[in-house]
Structures are given as C-alpha cells and as structure tokens.
Amino acid sequence: MMYDFLVDLFGNSTLADIIAGTIQSILPLFVFILPFALFAVYLERKVSAHMQDRLGPMRTGWHGWKQTIADIIKLIQKEDIIATDNDKLLFNLAPIVVFVGSYAAFAAIPFSSYFIGTELDLGIFYIVAVTGLVVAGILMAGWASNNKYSLLGSMRSVAQIISYEIPTILVMLSLVMISGTMSLHTLSEQQTGYAWNWYIFGGPGMTLSKFLLIPSMFIGFLIIYISTLAEVNRTPFDIPEAESELVSGYHTEYSGMKFAMFFLAEYANMFAVSAIVVALFLGGYQSPIGYFGDLIGASWMIPIEQFTWFTIKGLFFVFVQMWLRWTLPRLRVDQLMTTSWKYLIPIAFVNLIIIGLITLL
Amino acid sequence: MAIKTEEMVLNMGPQHPSTHGVLRLELALEGEIITNVIPHIGYLHRCFEKHCEAMTYPQIVPYTDRMDYLAPMGNEFGYAIAMEKLLGIQVPERVEYIRVIMAELQRISSHLVALGTYGADIGAFTPFLYCFIDREKVLNLFEITCGARLLYNYIWIGGLSHDLHPDFVRKTREFIKEFRPNLKEINDLLSHNRIFIDRTANVGILPIDTAINYGVSGPNLRGSGYKWDIRKDDPYSIYHKFDYDIPVGEGKYGTVGDSWDRYYVRVLEMEESCRIIEQALDQLPEGDVQSAIPKRIKPVVGNVYARVENPRGDLGYFIMSDGSTSPYRVKVRAPSFVTMQVLNELCKGYMVADVVTILGSIDIVLGEIDR
Amino acid sequence: MKKAEEIFQLLKDNFPASNLELKTDQPTEAIIIASPLEIDKICFFLHDAPELLFDDLMNLSGVDEPKAGLLAVYYHLGSTKIKHKITLKVSTDRNKPEVSTLTEVWKSADWHEREAYDLLGIIFLNHPDLRRILMPYDWDAGYPLRKDYENPEFYQGMKVPY
Numbered sequence: 001m002m003y004d005f006l007v008d009l010f011g012n013s014t015l016a017d018i019i020a021g022t023i024q025s026i027l028p029l030f031v032f033i034l035p036f037a038l039f040a041v042y043l044e045r046k047v048s049a050h051m052q053d054r055l056g057p058m059r060t061g062w063h064g065w066k067q068t069i070a071d072i073i074k075l076i077q078k079e080d081i082i083a084t085d086n087d088k089l090l091f092n093l094a095p096i097v098v099f100v101g102s103y104a105a106f107a108a109i110p111f112s113s114y115f116i117g118t119e120l121d122l123g124i125f126y127i128v129a130v131t132g133l134v135v136a137g138i139l140m141a142g143w144a145s146n147n148k149y150s151l152l153g154s155m156r157s158v159a160q161i162i163s164y165e166i167p168t169i170l171v172m173l174s175l176v177m178i179s180g181t182m183s184l185h186t187l188s189e190q191q192t193g194y195a196w197n198w199y200i201f202g203g204p205g206m207t208l209s210k211f212l213l214i215p216s217m218f219i220g221f222l223i224i225y226i227s228t229l230a231e232v233n234r235t236p237f238d239i240p241e242a243e244s245e246l247v248s249g250y251h252t253e254y255s256g257m258k259f260a261m262f263f264l265a266e267y268a269n270m271f272a273v274s275a276i277v278v279a280l281f282l283g284g285y286q287s288p289i290g291y292f293g294d295l296i297g298a299s300w301m302i303p304i305e306q307f308t309w310f311t312i313k314g315l316f317f318v319f320v321q322m323w324l325r326w327t328l329p330r331l332r333v334d335q336l337m338t339t340s341w342k343y344l345i346p347i348a349f350v351n352l353i354i355i356g357l358i359t360l361l
Numbered sequence: 362m363a364i365k366t367e368e369m370v371l372n373m374g375p376q377h378p379s380t381h382g383v384l385r386l387e388l389a390l391e392g393e394i395i396t397n398v399i400p401h402i403g404y405l406h407r408c409f410e411k412h413c414e415a416m417t418y419p420q421i422v423p424y425t426d427r428m429d430y431l432a433p434m435g436n437e438f439g440y441a442i443a444m445e446k447l448l449g450i451q452v453p454e455r456v457e458y459i460r461v462i463m464a465e466l467q468r469i470s471s472h473l474v475a476l477g478t479y480g481a482d483i484g485a486f487t488p489f490l491y492c493f494i495d496r497e498k499v500l501n502l503f504e505i506t507c508g509a510r511l512l513y514n515y516i517w518i519g520g521l522s523h524d525l526h527p528d529f530v531r532k533t534r535e536f537i538k539e540f541r542p543n544l545k546e547i548n549d550l551l552s553h554n555r556i557f558i559d560r561t562a563n564v565g566i567l568p569i570d571t572a573i574n575y576g577v578s579g580p581n582l583r584g585s586g587y588k589w590d591i592r593k594d595d596p597y598s599i600y601h602k603f604d605y606d607i608p609v610g611e612g613k614y615g616t617v618g619d620s621w622d623r624y625y626v627r628v629l630e631m632e633e634s635c636r637i638i639e640q641a642l643d644q645l646p647e648g649d650v651q652s653a654i655p656k657r658i659k660p661v662v663g664n665v666y667a668r669v670e671n672p673r674g675d676l677g678y679f680i681m682s683d684g685s686t687s688p689y690r691v692k693v694r695a696p697s698f699v700t701m702q703v704l705n706e707l708c709k710g711y712m713v714a715d716v717v718t719i720l721g722s723i724d725i726v727l728g729e730i731d732r
Numbered sequence: 733m734k735k736a737e738e739i740f741q742l743l744k745d746n747f748p749a750s751n752l753e754l755k756t757d758q759p760t761e762a763i764i765i766a767s768p769l770e771i772d773k774i775c776f777f778l779h780d781a782p783e784l785l786f787d788d789l790m791n792l793s794g795v796d797e798p799k800a801g802l803l804a805v806y807y808h809l810g811s812t813k814i815k816h817k818i819t820l821k822v823s824t825d826r827n828k829p830e831v832s833t834l835t836e837v838w839k840s841a842d843w844h845e846r847e848a849y850d851l852l853g854i855i856f857l858n859h860p861d862l863r864r865i866l867m868p869y870d871w872d873a874g875y876p877l878r879k880d881y882e883n884p885e886f887y888q889g890m891k892v893p894y
Contacts, residue, residue: 052490148371152393152713235484236556239714246713247378327550329557330484332714333393403866410851411876446760573787573812576840589812663759666791666808666819679793679806690877692793694808702843731866 032111033103037267038068040318047322075263078256083146086253090144094137095254095261101133102269109275110185112285112306123184124172127276128165131231134265135161138250141262145253153249156239156333163340164230164237170348171224174355175280178203178213184276188284198283212358216351221281223348225317228273230336232266235325239333274317278310285310368396371713375404379482379717382727386704386716393712398705402698405731413691418444418658419518421691426512428695429729431474434467434503435671437516442597443667443678444518447660455648456520457599462533462641463506463515464669465634469540470499471672472580472627472634475724479624480551482721483560488551495543498536505529520654530642537635544631552628561624562615565707565719569618575706576699579674580630581723584610584623591670603640605633620722627724659686673697673724693732697725733816736762739784746777761819763806768822769857771807772832778809778818779837785813789838794848796826796878803829803854824854833859851877 042057042065049056057064082091108123120126135158142154178199179187191198200217202210230237246252251262278284285306292305331339374385383404389397409428413421425440426433438460445452477492500510505526507515515522551557567577572585582589590607592600608629610622660682668677674696683689700723707719734742740754743764753765766774778786791808800823807820824831833856834841845856846865853875856862864871873884883892 048486052487053494054490148369152371238484326487328485329480329551329554329560331556332560332712334712335559403864403868406866408876449759571839574839576789576838587812594812594815595810595817661759663757664806665760668790675790677791677808679791679808681795690793690795692791692806694791698843699840702840 033106033264033268033271036271037264038072040267040270041068041071041263043319044322044325047319048326051323051326072260075260076257078259080256080258081253083253085146087144087146090140091253092258094141094144095258095265097137097140098134099137099261099265099268101131101137102265102272104130104133105272106268108184109272110188110279110284111310112303113185113189119185120183122182124176124182124187124280127184127272128169128172131269131272132165134269141254142250145250147253149246150250150252153246153252156246157233157250159333160233160237160239160336161231163337164227164344167223167340167344167348168227168231170345170352171220171227172280174216174220174348174352175199177352177356177359184279184284188279188286191283192286194288194290198281198286198288200281209358209361212361213355216355216358217281219347219351220355221277223344223351224280225277227340227344228277229321229324230340232269232273232321234270234321236328236331237336238325238330239336270318270321271314274314274321275310277317278313282313366391373716380720380727381478381725384725384727384730386720388713388716390713393714395708395711395713395716398708398716400701400704402701402727402730405727407732409693409732410691413688415687417686418660418688421688422517423512423514426514427728428693428732429471429671429673429676429697429726430511431726432467432471432672433511433513434463434516435471435669435676437513438464438598439667439669439671439676439678441516441518442669443665443680444658444660446667447663447665447680447682448518448655448658450519450653450655452519452653453648453650454599454646456650456653458641458645459521459525459650460516461598461600461603462638462645463503465637465641466499466502466533468634468672469631470496472631473499475627475672476547476551476624479721479724480557482717483557485551485554485557488547491543491547491550495540498539502529502533502536505532517654518658520652521650524650530645533638533642537639540635541632544628548628552625558614558621560714561619561621561718561722563619564615564711564715565620565722566616567618567623567703567707571703571706572618575703577674577703577723578696578699579670579672580626581623581674581700583607584626584722585618586610586612586622591668591675595668597667597669600637602644603637605636608633620718623722623724657686659684668694671696673726673729674700695729695732697723697727697729698732701725701730733814734784735816736764736818739778739816739818740764742781742784743774743777746781747774750774755821761817763819763821765821765823768805768824768831770832771805771820771822772834772836774820775807775809775834775837783814785811786818788812789834789840789844790817792834792841792844792848794852794854794877796852797823798826798879801826803852805831805848805854807834829854830857831855832857835859851875853878 046056057067060066060070082088105127107118108120108126138154138157142150176182179190181187190204193204197204200221202213202217251259254262287305287309291302369390371388371390372385373388374380375383380386385401387399387401388395409424412424422437422440425436428436473492473496477489480488503513504510506529507513507523567585569585569587572582572587586609588607588609593607608626610617610626612622614621662682662684664679664681666677666679668675675694676696677694679692680688681690704720708716736754743752750770751767754762755765756762778784786809788810789807790810793806795804795806797804802823803826804821804823809820810817822831831854833845835845843865845859846862848854849856849862850864850867863869867876874881886892
C-alpha cells in the first residue's frame with residue numbers, strides 16, 4: 001500500500017522501493033511512537049493536573065511543552081543501575097522484549113489506507129500473538145530483578161494480561177464472524193462511508209441484521225475497551241504497578257534508559273490498544289463525515305485525512321484512559337480476576353453466540 | 362505428594378509509599394494472603410518524654426506540636442488542659458471558645474489528610490488533591506491567627522499566644538460555606554464509588570469488644586459502632602455547650618466496623634465539626650486571652666492525667682510534678698500508638714493490597730507513635 | 733459511677749490478704765497503691781466485676797524514683813460503660829524491677845509495657861513479647877528514662893553525643 005502510494009507519487013519504482021522500505025521500518029518508531037509517547041506523557045500530566053485543580057508543568061516552554069523532552073534527556077543520562085544479585089541476562093533483555101512486543105503490534109495497525117506497516121491477512125491474529133511477548137518480558141523483568149515487590153507485581157501482571165486476553169479475543173472473534181476477515185485493513189475498508197457504517201452501529205449495509213446487531217456491538221465494544229485497559233495495566237486495573245502497595249511493581253529495580261523503555265512501551269501500548277478498538281469498532285481510519293479530498297477532487301489528500309482521523313480517534317481513547325486513571329480507585333487482585341472470569345468472559349461468550357445467530361440470518 | 366510451599370516474608374517499609382511515615386511492617390505471606398504482621402516502630406523516636414524532663418512547663422508546648430504533626434492544636438489543647446488541671450487555673454471563656462474552634466478546625470484539616478491519603482492508598486489520586494485544597498484553607502486560617510501553618514505553639518498554659526485576627530470570624534464562616542459543597546463532591550467522587558466500596562467494605566472488620574480491649578479510640582472505635590467520644594462522655598473545656606452528634610459506623614455497605622465505616626465516620630465528623638465551629642463563632646465572647654497565663658509555673662508535688670478527643674482518638678497526658686519548674690515525668694498516651702497494636706488482628710487472612718487499605722483506615726501518624 | 737473510695741473499699745473486701753493503700757493527698761485524683769505481683773489479679777477483678785467494668789486501660793506509665801530506690805508503674809483505668817476512672821500505682825525494687833503483666837486483661841497493655849521495659853527497664857513477668865520497642869533492638873547502654881542514665885560514647889561504631 002505504502003509502496004503503491006509512493007510509486008504514484010514519484011513515478012519511479014526503484015526510488016519508491018528504497019524509501020518505502022526505510023520508512024516502513026523506521027518511520028513508525030521515530031515519526032510516530034516516540035513523539036506520541038512524549039506527547040502522551042505531557043498530555044497525561046496536563047490532563048491529571050487540570051482534573052486536580054492544578055496547572056501541571058508550566059516552566060519549560062509555553063505551558064511546559066518542553067518538559068517531557070527534558071525528562072527524556074535526563075533519563076538517557078541516568079546511571080544504569082544493576083544490582084549484584086540480578087539475573088543479568090534476563091534483566092537486560094526484559095525491557096527490550098517488552099518494547100518489541102508493543103512496537104511490533106504497530107506493524108499491522110492501519111494508520112490510513114496507504115500507510116500500513118505490513119498488510120497482513122491475519123492482522124488481528126498477529127497482534128494478539130505478538131503482544132503476548134509483553135507477558136514474557138514482564139515476567140522476565142520481575143524474576144530477574146530479584147525483588148519480592150517486582151516478583152509479586154510481575155506475577156499479578158501476567159495473570160491479569162492472560163485473563164483479559166480471553167474476553168478481548170472473544171470480542172475480536174465476533175467481529176471476525178461478521179466481517180469475514182482477519183485483516184485490519186479490510187475491516188477498516190468495510191466501514192467506509194459515514195459513521196453509521198461503523199461496526200459499533202452494526203456494520204455496513206442497511207439490512208435487518210445490522211439493527212439487530214447494534215446492542216450486541218455496544219456490549220462487545222464495552223467489553224473490549226475494559227479488557228484492553230487491563231491489558232495495558234491502566235487504572236482501575238493498574239494492580240501490577242500499584243504504587244501504594246508494590247512500590248512500582250516489575251520496574252522497581254530499573255533505572256535510566258531501561259526504565260524509559262518500559263515507560264515507552266506502556267505509552268505505545270496505550271495507543272496500540274486504542275488503535276485496535278478504533279479499527280474494529282469505530283471505522284479505523286475512515287472519516288465519519290466523508291472526505292474533504294473527495295469534495296475538491298484531490299485524491300492525494302485522502303490518506304492524510306485518514307491518518308488524521310485515525311490519530312484523533314486513537315488519541316481520544318488514550319484520553320479516556322487517562323480520564324479513568326485520574327478518577328477511579330484501583331481494584332484488588334482477586335476482584336480483578338472476578339471481573340474477568342465471572343463477568344466479562346461469560347458475557348463475551350453469550351454475545352458471541354448471539355452475534356453468530358444474527359450473522360446466520 | 363504435597364507441593365512444598367514456603368512462607369514468604371515481605372518487608373514493607375521503612376521507606377514505602379503507603380506506610381504513612383517511617384513504619385516497618387514485617388508481613389508473613391502465604392501467596393498473597395497475610396498470616397502475620399509484625400510492626401516495627403521507633404524510626405521517628407525523638408525522645409519527647411526525656412526532653413520534657415529538661416524543659417520548663419511552657420517550653421514543652423512547642424514539643425507537643427511535633428507529636429501528631431497533623432493535629433498540633435489538639436496536642437497543645439490536651440497539654441494545656443492537663444496543666445491547668447494540675448495548677449487549678451480557670452481560663453477565660455473567650456479562650457475556651459477559641460480553643461474549641463481551633464481544635465475543631467484542626468480536626469477538619471486532619472481528617473482531610475486522612476481521607477485524601479486513604480484515597481491515594483486505594484489508587485484514587487485526585488481526591489487527595491481536592492482534600493489538600495480545603496486543608497490549605499484551614500492552614501491559612503491558622504496562619505492569620507498565629508503566623509504558623511503546621512506547628513503553631515498557639516494554645517499556652519492558661520491562655521493563647523495571640524488573640525484572633527479581626528478577619529478570622531468572617532474568613533472561617535466563608536471557609537465553612539465553601540467547604541460543605543466540597544465535602545459532598547469528595548463523597549460523590551470517593552465515598553460512594555463502587556470500586557472504593559468494593560475495596561474497603563468488609564475489609565479489616567474490627568468488632569467492638571476487640572476494639573475496646575485493644576484500647577482503640579476515636580473514629581476507629583466509633584467506626585465499629587460504639588458511641589464513645591471524650592467530648593461527650595468525659596467532657597472537658599466547653600464542649601457541653603454545643604449541639605452536635607457523634608457519628609458511628611453503621612455497616613452501610615458491609616459489616617459494621619469495616620474499613621469503609623472507619624473512613625465514613627471521619628467524613629461525618631467533619632460536618633459535625635463545622636456545626637460546632639458555627640455555634641462557637643456565634644457565641645464567641647469578648648475578653649483578654651492572656652489574663653490567666655501564670656507568670657511562674659511551679660505546680661505542687663503530685664500528678665495529673667487528662668485526656669482529650671484528638672482527631673485520632675483519646676490523647677492522654679500523664680504529668681508528674683516534683684514541685685520544681687520542670688516536670689518529673691511526662692508520659693503521653695498517643696492514640697495511634699495504642700491503635701497500631703490492633704493491626705495484626707485486623708490484617709490476618711486478608712491480602713497484601715488490604716494491608717494498605719487497613720493501615721490507611723486506622724489513620725496513624727508515626728510522629729505520635731514514636732514520639 | 734463510683735468514687736475512688738468506693739472502689740478501694742470493694743478491692744479491700746475482695747482482696748483481704750493484699751497490701752492495698754489509698755492515697756488521697758494528690759492535687760487531682762486519688763491513687764490506689766497495690767503490690768506489683770498481684771496487680772494482674774486486681775485488674776482482672778476491676779475488669780470483670782459487673783459494678784466496675786474497667787474495660788479501658790487508658791494509660792500505663794513507668795516512673796523512676798531513684799531516691800526511694802524504686803521503679804513505679806501508674807495505671808490509669810477507665811470504663812467506657814460506667815464512665816468512672818481510677819488510678820493504680822505499683823512500686824518495685826529498682827534492682828529487680830518485676831511487675832506482673834496485664835496483657836491478659838487488656839491487649840492494649842502490650843505495647844505500653846514494652847515501652848516501659850524499653851525506656852525504664854521494668855520487667856513485666858509473663859509478657860508474651862518483651863522486646864525493645866522505641867529504641868533499637870540492640871541498644872545495650874541501659875534504659876534512657878532512668879534518672880541516672882548517661883548516653884554511651886558509641887553505638888555500633890557511631891559517635892552518639894553530637
């Protein structure tokens with residue numbers, strides 16, 4: 001897709017090849033994930049500050065916009081502390097594994113119809129599989145730290161992520177049943193047109209089954225949003241790093257850039273799960289109100305518009321995550337499991353069956 | 362073949378975000394279930410009682426501030442009452458009224474910290490800052506009264522260090538007017554939040570008998586549903602002149618005496634404190650606040666025990682005089698010190714996360730435990 | 733509500749063999765003086781007798797009295813049901829300070845007694861866990877609240893007077 005767009009743009013396939021290859025592998029990191037993480041940290045601080053009648057960072061630059069840049073420079077300069085009794089190999093490997101897990105998920109996320117890292121037919125399946133790496137990384141970090149708080153935090157985290165993957169996958173499965181595809185790009189393409197074609201409103205077409213699907217889709221949307229919150233360890237499910245109990249969970253022992261890697265992965269994950277929810281239910285990169293580019297006949301504008309829409313939708317859900325974090329208290333570990341196994345999974349199953357029956361109609 | 366299991370010992374503190382100071386807890390865990398809690402205290406021991414033996418009686422007042430640093434007015438009040446009992450001083454009525462106003466304002470500010478930090482312990486950070494905004498207003502009132510914001514040295518033996526600022530009455534009324542809606546907001550945000558209730562209700566249940574036997578007092582005892590308040594049951598100063606209720610735990614969302622009840626009693630007490638302050642402001646008489654301060658304090662040989670209702674419970678002073686200008690022995694019955702003993706009883710069988718919940722709900726101040 | 737004299741009379745009647753004494757020359761409350769090894773029995777009675785019901789150990793303070801060669805313990809008892817109060821005092825030899833523990837009667841006595849042990853060196857017999865509480869566990873320079881206490885020169889290699 002990217003390649004086609006560049007060929008269109010330059011009319012020269014060799015040049016397009018090189019540029020596309022470079023862009024595809026590096027661009028998401030430097031153009032999107034890093035600036036996004038910086039921006040998200042800044043946003044988090046500002047959102048929390050304004051919710052709490054504070055101002056947040058104000059001294060560095062206009063409304064403190066340079067604050068996170070200063071922070072990341074500070075983190076790079078920090079001493080990398082490794083305790084004597086740490087398992088050195090696993091300790092060093094863990095942040096990389098965690099970061100790779102969340103970064104690799106971006107490969108299959110369709111930012112616009114022309115800008116997808118790689119257009120996989122099994123996009124959904126790939127994302128579910130590759131984010132599983134995060135679990136391994138967290139467990140490695142907790143174990144290698146040789147710290148009881150870290151170990152407790154990482155075990156909680158692993159239990160939590162595995163439990164909440166089930167309702168997530170069940171909801172994804174119901175979507176796959178309706179759409180008949182596992183490619184996120186195709187899914188987004190199906191929801192083209194206007195907002196009422198989105199899967200949260202029953203998907204494209206004006207059939208009876210669309211209207212029957214609407215309640216189930218709303219339930220499915222809520223379930224997947226709640227489960228993704230738990231998967232990225234955000235409040236009310238931030239038990240693994242519950243600072244009032246476990247200090248800061250599995251990354252207690254990390255400092256400097258390794259800590260920054262966890263931090264980066266956390267914020268990248270926040271956007272990744274929001275992006276998945278958006279791609280599945282809210283039309284992906286599709287505009288809810290039609291394209292300006294179509295209106296004035298400039299088709300090259302469409303991918304840019306799509307990218308903008310996708311970012312806005314994704315950021316909105318990131319904002320909701322922050323909103324929840326600064327409003328709600330945190331659950332206890334057994335209550336968290338109860339929520340997943342006793343409520344979300346049965347509801348997701350019933351929802352799956354209902355959607356299956358409706359699809360058969 | 363049985364699986365070999367091992368009890369894990371988790372050391373919580375002295376540096377830990379939710380031990381409310383430098384407290385060390387030795388938790389014995391089976392998985393995440395607590396089997397035993399051993400508190401280790403003394404990290405903040407500043408030898409208050411030894412110091413007192415080298416000080417003259419008025420010099421001790423600033424030292425009492427530093428025990429329960431969230432409620433210094435209450436500490437000074439207790440010391441002043443004990444000394445006045447020993448010396449047989451009758452203080453002017455205006456002094457009594459101002460002392461009650463200060464003690465109740467202090468109760469509000471102290472409970473606000475308790476509420477806010479409790480929210481933060483459970484994971485809700487925003488109510489913490491909302492509480493601190495209101496606490497800040499109380500501290501401003503103290504600041505215009507005596508110049509200090511945390512450690513006041515305001516209530517002296519037989520009087521007060523300063524009279525009220527001319528704006529004090531108006532500003533206090535304004536504060537109460539602003540405070541009531543804020544309290545409701547904190548209730549909506551935290552007290553009746555479903556997740557908060559799930560975390561605190563039915564956790565750390567303290568039955569009345571256990572509570573009394575362990576000497577638990579103040580909001581913690583009332584949270585267990587026992588109507589016991591020194592202000593009503595062993596009246597001191599002029600508390601008998603005011604109309605107010607003693608809120609007790611009712612087990613609204615769980616069992617009587619759980620963490621939520623202890624928390625909510627504090628919320629209700631702030632409203633009662635507002636009522637007392639309003640009545641005291643209405644009746645405030647004129648007078649000289651320093652007329653009864655003795656020039657030279659040299660009590661007769663003997664001893665005295667007096668107690669007051671501090672935000673954390675019964676604060677008692679045992680003062681022994683040998684007829685000189687310094688006390689022979691001062692012993693403080695610190696409410697948190699006594700309450701702390703019940704922690705093991707409360708925590709057994711709950712999870713690690715609940716230790717934080719329970720510890721927050723009994724609202725301890727380490728400065729007072731270690732003295 | 734019972735006065736100190738009535739409580740003293742009740743105690744006298746129930747413990748005829750004990751060495752009890754009522755001191756009323758205080759500026760404030762009267763004090764009942766009891767014997768250190770019988771204080772637990774007396775307190776059991778005070779706690780359980782239906783007309784007394786002293787369910788609250790308000791305070792427990794150790795006091796050093798070097799002139800008399802004694803270490804004293806003051807007990808301030810209160811009742812949350814009948815709302816009366818009483819002060820008890822026991823004195824014990826400074827060289828062999830032994831007092832019966834009250835942890836069986838009131839659980840709250842536990843830490844109070846540990847504190848009295850820690851700061852004054854009063855041994856509470858049969859106390860379940862008589863360790864130092866406010867001072868470091870390995871403090872071996874004596875009991876700070878005794879009047880003849882002097883700071884050690886060094887603690888764990890650190891200089892103490894600064």
